Amino acid sequence: MEEPLGMAGMLGQYVRPALVLICAMLVFNLPIVIYKIGLLKSTILYLLFCNDKKWKRTSDPGAVFGPHISAGKPIERKKIYFVRHGESTWNDTFNKGNHRSTAVFILGFLPGVVKAVLFEIYLVLSGKMDSWFYDSPLSQVGLKQVEELAVFMERDPPETDEEIIKILRADPGAKPSKFVCSNLRRAISTLAGGFRERLGRRKVDKILVLPCLQEMSRNPDAQSITPAHTPIQASWMEKGSKVCNFDDILRKHVDTSLHTGNKPIRGSGYDRMIQFCKFVFSNAVREEHVIAGGHSLYFKSFFQCFLPASVDHVAKNKKIKNGGVVCFELMKAKTQYGDQFMIDPASVRVIYLGF
Structure with a gap:
């Protein structure tokens, strides 16, 4: 007569097959596993060596542009629209x-945190090029924020913002505008959903x-999961969303x-x-109006660097x-020092929500 299994034996009955199944899934989805290991490696390198938010103090753009304007020298101008992404799953967790x-x-x-880690493990084991x-x-909160942006863009604008909203929507007769965006999914999806009608x-x-x-950050949420020159994939959150398809x-509207x-580990946000400044004034951007999807720290740093030092603005x-x-x-x-850039402080204007 066989003796009843002890606790260890009973656990072994279930743990061993589970481990075999996990190993089989890892082998079956080996390319994704290797790619995720690469992301983990780069995360460690970013945490140790990234200087993304460190750079030498920049010169005051006001000191450059003041004499330039007084002398009547030519100045080029572009209208930039910063669109910050909706909240992400990282935001939701931390x-x-x-x-x-x-x-x-x-x-x-x-x-x-436990939920996020377990879901990340599930994504790896199931071979999905996705991540928490x-x-x-975008999180559920972020998707709601994108929906609210889309509704704002689709309703009748107030007279004070009518021309700008028409440009953003590309209404008939409006001045042409161009979309550019960070390579991070939440920013791209915010433009995709927020401007769904257009x-x-x-x-x-x-x-x-x-x-x-x-984005300027060492954190893993600021690393792009999309390999170079490959299509952006909708996340598991977005696939079931009613904000838009x-x-x-x-698939149809993103150019990679x-x-x-x-971003390079040894580079800087500056x-x-x-x-970015050079690109919007290059021959690649003939439009006067540029809609840029991006991130909070990047945008705040942009205002800090390119608004005159004498200007005390909430955007800084x-x-x-x-x-x-x-x-x-x-x-x-x-x-004589090359191309210089400055934000016209009188032109900063909140279109939706603000700071």
Whole structure:
């Protein structure tokens, strides 16, 4: 007569087959596993060596443009519209946000982290090129914010903003505008959903992905999960969303020809901001109006660097709200020190939500 199995034996009956199944799934989805290991490696390198938010103190653009303007020298101008992404799954896990109390956030923090880790494991085992942490997508709160942006864009604008809204919507007769965006999914999806009516109506419109707009952060949520020059994939959150058909818009309206992958570890956010400034004034952008999807720290740093030092503006100290839209005129002057850029402080204007 066989003796009954002890606790260890009973556990072994279930654990061993589970481990075999997990190993089989990892082998079956080996390319995804290897890619995720690469992301983990780059995350460690970013945490150790990234200088993304460190650069030498820049010169005051006001000191450059003041004499330039006084002398009547030529200045080029472009109208830039910063659109901040909706909240992400990373925000949902690690940030309190405005949608819940501090007590609710604290009580739900550990369960939220466990949920996120378990879901990340599921995504790896199931072979999905998706992630809760890396290049974190829009959360349910973020999708709601994108829906609210879309509704704002689709309703009749107030007279004070009528011309600007028509440009953003590309209404008949409006001045042409161009979409550019960070290579992070939540920013791309915010433009895709927030401007769904325009993109649905104008088949030729493209969202041009620019790595120079990538967020300034060491965190894994600021790493792009999309390999260079490959299509942007809708996340699991977006596939079931009613905001818009993300799969369709991302497939038809996103241009990744300039997406060269993640930002360099040894680079800086300032380098990328200068790249962005040069790009919008290059021959690649003939439009006067540029709609840029991006991120809070990048946008705040942009205002800090390119608004005159003498100007005390809320944009230097506060982030644009999730789903918010702020516009301004970016000026370019050719000087003996090369091209210089400055935001016209009188042109900064809140279109939606603000800071």
